[in-house]
Amino acid sequence: FKNSKFIIDSVAENKELSKEQMRQYDLFLQYMSKFNMATFDSLLSMALKESGRGVLQVPQYILVDEYQDSKPNQIALFSSLCSRGSIINVVGDPEQAIFERPDQILEFHAHYPSSNTRKLSNNYRSAPSIVEIGNECRSVEDPLGPQRSISSIDGLVSCEKFRSHREQDDWVISWVNDLFNAGNKYEEICILFKGVQPKYKVLPYIMFYKTLEY
Numbered sequence: 646f647k648n649s650k651f652i653i654d655s656v657a658e659n660k661e662l663s664k665e666q667m668r669q670y671d672l673f674l675q676y677m678s679k680f681n682m683a684t685f686d687s688l689l690s691m692a693l694k695e696s697g698r699g700v701l702q703v704p705q706y707i708l709v710d711e712y713q714d715s716k717p718n719q720i721a722l723f724s725s726l727c728s729r730g731s732i733i734n735v736v737g738d739p740e741q742a743i744f745e746r747p748d749q750i751l752e753f754h755a756h757y758p759s760s761n762t763r764k765l766s767n768n769y770r771s772a773p774s775i776v777e778i779g780n781e782c783r784s785v786e787d788p789l790g791p792q793r794s795i796s797s798i799d800g801l802v803s804c805e806k807f808r809s810h811r812e813q814d815d816w817v818i819s820w821v822n823d824l825f826n827a828g829n830k831y832e833e834i835c836i837l838f839k840g841v842q843p844k845y846k847v848l849p850y851i852m853f854y855k856t857l858e859y
Contacts, residue, residue, distance in 0.1 A: 686716075686718060689716075689718045689719060689722060690718060692722055693718060693721055693722045693725060696722060696725040696726055696729065697725060699729070701726075703726055703729045703730055703731055704726065704731055705730075705731065705732065706731065706732050706733075706734070707723060707726060707727070707731050707732070707733040707734070708733075708734050708735075708736075709723065709733065709734070709735040709736070709737075710735075710736050710737075711736070711737055711741075712735035712736060712737035712749060712750060712753070713737040713738060713739050713741060713742040713749055713750050714737075714742060714743055714744055715749060716744075720749070720756075724756065727757070733757070735750075735753060737749070737750045738750070739751060817836065821834055821836075
């Protein structure tokens with residue numbers, strides 16, 4: 646249901662689901678009731694009801710990160726709390742929306758007319774070549790506003806291909822040593838990799854080389 650963008654509490658109202666999906670949903674509700682459990686969506690729905698009744702304690706400030714990925718029941722809860730005095734501040738980027746709802750950021754001011762918007766158009770986390778490619782991919786009449794400004798970060802993005810993990814490890818070690826020999830400090834060098842599999846043996850080698858240099 647989550648992958649289909651359905652809120653679990655509103656599944657019964659959705660007419661797009663098959664009979665088998667509805668049967669599974671009924672079994673799911675029975676299981677949740679039997680063990681006195683609740684889903685995250687159910688907790689949000691309960692909080693929204695409590696807020697509507699004036700029972701839920703109202704926080705003074707609400708900070709929402711990745712607002713572009715907020716679901717309708719979450720936005721409804723934010724609105725309910727703000728109507729009771731909460732001050733909301735959200736951070737988001739419509740270009741990073743994973744649920745295909747980028748308009749949530751663009752329409753935020755319409756929901757909160759007295760809000761102020763601060764656009765962060767300068768990119769400080771990517772090399773100029775990355776920003777240039779992103780700007781070229783955007784439409785001239787992009788509703789998201791002007792293109793991103795290129796930061797003053799110097800650098801070059803390159804793609805390397807390796808036939809084995811060992812070959813990749815050797816390349817990384819050589820790259821780190823080249824940077825060190827060029828005057829960079831080891832603590833200024835960062836290596837990012839996704840996940841923990843496969844288990845790379847790069848770090849011990851780098852530490853070994855670092856020990857030899859000292």
